Amino acid sequence: MDKLLQQIVNGITLGSIYALIALGYTMVYGIIKLINFAHCDIYMIGAYVGYFCMTYFKLGLVPSLLIAMLVCSLLGVLIERIAYRPLRNAARISVLITAIGVSLFLEYGTMFFVKANVRTYPEVTGMMAQRFNVGEMVISMQQIILVGITILLMALLQFIVKRTRLGKAMRAVSMDRDAAQLMGIDVNSTVSFTFALGSALAGAAGILVGLYYNTINPLMGVVPGLKAFIAAVFGGIGIIPGAMIGGYFIGAVEVMVSGYGGSMFRDAVVFGILILILIIKPSGLLGKNTREKV
Amino acid sequence: MPILSVERVTKAFGGLAAVSNVSLDIIEGELVGLIGPNGAGKTTLFNLLTGIYVPDSGTINLSIDKQVIPLNGIRPHSICQKGLARTFQNIRLFKDLTVLENVLIAMNQNINYGLLTSFLHLPAYKREEEKLLHESIELLRIFDLDKKKDELARNLSYGEQRHLEIIRALATNPKLLLLDEPAAGMNPAETANLMDIIGWIREKFDLTILLIEHDMTLVMNICERIYVLDHGMLIASGTPDEVRTNKRVIEAYLGEDINNA
Amino acid sequence: MRKFIAIGLVYAIVQILIMTNLISGYFQATLVTIGINIILAVSLNLITGFTGQFSLGHAGFMSVGAYVCAIVTMRMPTIPGFILGVALGAVAAAILGFLVGLPTLRLRGDYLAIATLGMSEIIRIIFLNLEVTNGAAGLIGIPQFINWTWLFIFTVGTVLLLSNFVKSAHGRACISIREDEIAAEAMGIDTIRYKVIAFIIGAACAGIAGAIYASYFHYLEPNLFGFLKSVDVLVIVVLGGLGSLSGSMLAAILLALISTYLQSFPEIRMVLYSLILIIIMIFRPQGLMGSREISLSVFSKLGRNKLWDRFKSQKGGQ
Numbered sequence: 078m079d080k081l082l083q084q085i086v087n088g089i090t091l092g093s094i095y096a097l098i099a100l101g102y103t104m105v106y107g108i109i110k111l112i113n114f115a116h117c118d119i120y121m122i123g124a125y126v127g128y129f130c131m132t133y134f135k136l137g138l139v140p141s142l143l144i145a146m147l148v149c150s151l152l153g154v155l156i157e158r159i160a161y162r163p164l165r166n167a168a169r170i171s172v173l174i175t176a177i178g179v180s181l182f183l184e185y186g187t188m189f190f191v192k193a194n195v196r197t198y199p200e201v202t203g204m205m206a207q208r209f210n211v212g213e214m215v216i217s218m219q220q221i222i223l224v225g226i227t228i229l230l231m232a233l234l235q236f237i238v239k240r241t242r243l244g245k246a247m248r249a250v251s252m253d254r255d256a257a258q259l260m261g262i263d264v265n266s267t268v269s270f271t272f273a274l275g276s277a278l279a280g281a282a283g284i285l286v287g288l289y290y291n292t293i294n295p296l297m298g299v300v301p302g303l304k305a306f307i308a309a310v311f312g313g314i315g316i317i318p319g320a321m322i323g324g325y326f327i328g329a330v331e332v333m334v335s336g337y338g339g340s341m342f343r344d345a346v347v348f349g350i351l352i353l354i355l356i357i358k359p360s361g362l363l364g365k366n367t368r369e370k371v
Numbered sequence: 372m373p374i375l376s377v378e379r380v381t382k383a384f385g386g387l388a389a390v391s392n393v394s395l396d397i398i399e400g401e402l403v404g405l406i407g408p409n410g411a412g413k414t415t416l417f418n419l420l421t422g423i424y425v426p427d428s429g430t431i432n433l434s435i436d437k438q439v440i441p442l443n444g445i446r447p448h449s450i451c452q453k454g455l456a457r458t459f460q461n462i463r464l465f466k467d468l469t470v471l472e473n474v475l476i477a478m479n480q481n482i483n484y485g486l487l488t489s490f491l492h493l494p495a496y497k498r499e500e501e502k503l504l505h506e507s508i509e510l511l512r513i514f515d516l517d518k519k520k521d522e523l524a525r526n527l528s529y530g531e532q533r534h535l536e537i538i539r540a541l542a543t544n545p546k547l548l549l550l551d552e553p554a555a556g557m558n559p560a561e562t563a564n565l566m567d568i569i570g571w572i573r574e575k576f577d578l579t580i581l582l583i584e585h586d587m588t589l590v591m592n593i594c595e596r597i598y599v600l601d602h603g604m605l606i607a608s609g610t611p612d613e614v615r616t617n618k619r620v621i622e623a624y625l626g627e628d629i630n631n632a
Numbered sequence: 633m634r635k636f637i638a639i640g641l642v643y644a645i646v647q648i649l650i651m652t653n654l655i656s657g658y659f660q661a662t663l664v665t666i667g668i669n670i671i672l673a674v675s676l677n678l679i680t681g682f683t684g685q686f687s688l689g690h691a692g693f694m695s696v697g698a699y700v701c702a703i704v705t706m707r708m709p710t711i712p713g714f715i716l717g718v719a720l721g722a723v724a725a726a727i728l729g730f731l732v733g734l735p736t737l738r739l740r741g742d743y744l745a746i747a748t749l750g751m752s753e754i755i756r757i758i759f760l761n762l763e764v765t766n767g768a769a770g771l772i773g774i775p776q777f778i779n780w781t782w783l784f785i786f787t788v789g790t791v792l793l794l795s796n797f798v799k800s801a802h803g804r805a806c807i808s809i810r811e812d813e814i815a816a817e818a819m820g821i822d823t824i825r826y827k828v829i830a831f832i833i834g835a836a837c838a839g840i841a842g843a844i845y846a847s848y849f850h851y852l853e854p855n856l857f858g859f860l861k862s863v864d865v866l867v868i869v870v871l872g873g874l875g876s877l878s879g880s881m882l883a884a885i886l887l888a889l890i891s892t893y894l895q896s897f898p899e900i901r902m903v904l905y906s907l908i909l910i911i912i913m914i915f916r917p918q919g920l921m922g923s924r925e926i927s928l929s930v931f932s933k934l935g936r937n938k939l940w941d942r943f944k945s946q947k948g949g950q
């Protein structure tokens with residue numbers, strides 16, 4: 078029983094990370110129908126920015142977090158501007174390959190500068206290092222901070238998307254780009270804004286993961302990125318609450334599978350879920366099935 | 372016995388019943404018109420008949436050679452193979468392929484060679500391909516498109532693309548041909564010519580034809596019987612004269628220019 | 633006929649160069665890589681370029697062929713054993729292609745890409761955990777049978793068979809799915825059947841490529857067949873041009889040469905590779921060849937015109 082509770086706590090922690098990354102995938106897919114393969118590397122960059130802020134500049138968590146988010150959103154906007162925008166009307170496959178190219182570029186570019194070896198986040202001390210024992214279960218302060226920040230960011234995102242003009246523009250462009258354009262919405266800046274938001278969340282996820290797991294490397298984004306994408310598909314790609322639900326679901330499944338002895342097949346189970354959902358309901362948990370109008 | 376009989380077919384999108392409780396019969400050899408204002412559900416009915424949409428309720432039966440084939444739940448390609456072919460209102464040619472390739476693809480179901488032959492180009496390949504080529508050219512001649520056989524479909528004029536749609540449908544060797552606004556976008560002279568050719572095709576290929584037309588006057592001249600749809604419902608049917616004077620039809624077309632509509 | 637003479641010449645020249653040691657062992661490995669990549673690319677092109685089904689799982693099919701062939705030849709290290717290994721590898725991959733093709737056929741575009749990616753990752757994880765494949769450590773000491781002659785036979789054979797296929801009625805059916813699936817269905821094309829066929833053929837060829845890999849490099853581990861391998865193949869296909877077999881061949885050769893050249897700069901190899909990729913996609917998204925063919929198209933045009941002329945002369949004679 079306690080083991081189960083512990084798994085749930087760990088699942089929520091991991092799920093928060095997936096949810097943060099998944100949000101970026103889902104928003105970008107919603108607005109330009111692109112699987113932004115480079116998104117997982119923005120998360121990696123976020124982890125590195127956080128690392129440099131905390132080790133070289135000895136900044137605290139909050140300033141480091143904000144800097145990482147800022148750098149990542151600029152990077153996201155830049156990538157969209159340079160690599161994706163020229164291809165907005167090209168075949169989907171060309172854009173997808175470009176995204177893969179950008180992803181490789183970020184990974185191996187980073188590797189070129191920081192070298193392939195693993196870096197370690199500074200050891201946390203003081204209040205941050207606290208652990209709470211609840212029965213047999215252990216909850217660390219880091220977990221609380223990680224989940225807390227995630228929930229805060231998600232609430233902020235909901236607010237931006239639901240209540241602000243830019244958020245409304247985002248939803249309008251997602252629904253029908255041409256109609257939005259006709260109604261005077263600046264599509265380009267809306268797309269940029271979407272990339273900025275999604276990338277900021279990924280950057281936050283990066284630094285939080287660095288804190289929680291301590292080690293980071295240039296290829297750290299690949300696997301979590303795929304899983305976060307699966308989370309987005311699970312929830313219904315393009316749907317923001319879907320990405321959150323999907324993130325926590327995938328996190329929970331993964332922790333359960335490895336917690337009960339299946340760690341070898343942990344990733345396979347996640348991919349299996351992806352394939353099942355694609356076959357049973359490709360539009361995802363919260364999505365609506367649509368068929369082409371003939 | 373009717374070659375096609377539709378019984379109480381309904382299809383809704385969201386809350387909107389695009390086709391609602393429609394029943395109709397087409398007798399073998401007839402040329403029947405299906406008219407109605409824009410958005411009446413004509414194209415949706417075609418999509419139901421050809422299996423692209425599945426009806427919410429109702430039955431569709433095709434009778435070929437005295438054999439009744441229920442079409443409910445049958446996939447589009449096998450409906451086509453059973454002898455029901457169509458054209459698309461919003462032209463759906465294989466635009467980046469040549470005119471000839473468009474027709475050859477539609478003849479695919481008649482090929483008599485297997486995968487092995489296609490890998491190795493065994494003698495049967497050449498023989499069959501030559502036969503298909505021959506038949507395709509014959510069909511293309513109907514609209515004088517044989518000279519343009521190597522052009523990409525996208526480079527044809529709008530009218531020619533509509534012609535190619537018809538040829539492509541004919542190439543599937545149908546018994547019943549559904550034409551969805553074949554004259555859309557053509558001028559009166561072209562339209563009159565097209566209607567002549569449609570009549571001729573019916574004779575030549577021994578076809579039954581169901582023709583959607585937005586323009587009422589046009590169908591009046593060539594169709595023996597007419598069905599009128601409005602808001603998804605069948606509001607009238609009969610000979611052109613009966614339909615022309617039908618009060619509900621006039622009402623349905625009211626608001627649209629009656630001569631033009 | 634001229635085609636066959638040209639093919640024979642290529643074979644003979646390279647064979648002579650190898651026998652006279654003008655082609656080094658290192659370059660021979662590049663040749664094998666080129667051959668493998670050509671087979672992978674033309675077969676993925678059948679699935680993605682001709683049939684329009686976006687697949688990111690080619691490495692998975694390849695790995696099945698590689699492992700099956702390796703396991704067979706390690707137990708039967710003879711030429712018949714090798715041929716059996718290649719054949720069984722192709723069949724196993726084809727079965728997998730069928731299994732992947734069937735359930736994922738309802739999916740389109742990106743969704744299919746992700747599903748196939750998932751499938752190939754699952755396969756990789758299975759190989760990581762199986763005993764016969766020796767898990768993550770991989771298989772070592774697979775007997776080497778592949779030489780220039782075998783490589784040539786398999787590569788040219790695959791290309792010829794596939795180029796025949798796409799020019800047949802069955803190939804046209806595949807192409808029609810890419811062009812407009814709904815119109816194809818309405819014209820009587822059994823789209824599901826042809827999608828499965830494309831997946832089966834493509835997977836079988838990828839299996840052969842894997843078998844060649846196993847039999848030449850005599851070492852296998854599951855991580856050779858990760859996501860990046862599938863991307864590599866897709867890049868060749870898109871770079872060469874979707875729907876152009878000769879484009880795939882050209883791109884496979886070009887990329888292998890670039891990659892061999894960049895081998896001396898391992899640090900920036902992948903950076904340059906990714907940059908080239910992005911730049912090509914931005915400035916020439918249709919690839920080098922578009923959907924046209926180089927020499928093959930000359931032949932096919934000739935063939936077509938001949939057919940047409942014969943048809944016309946028949947008409948005239950009547």
Ligand SMILES: Nc1ncnc2c1ncn2[C@@H]1O[C@H](COP(=O)(O)OP(=O)(O)O)[C@@H](O)[C@H]1O
Pocket residue numbers: 368369370371384387389407408409410411412413414415416
């Ligand atoms: N796939 C679909 N999804 C939603 N609505 C549809 C779809 N297909 C048709 N409709 C709607 O059904 C109605 C009938 O359309 P249609 O059959 O195309 O009319 P017509 O061909 O008579 O002009 C229209 O209101 C149209 O918007």
Ligand SMILES: [Mg+2]
Pocket residue numbers: 413414415460
């Ligand atoms: Mg219509």
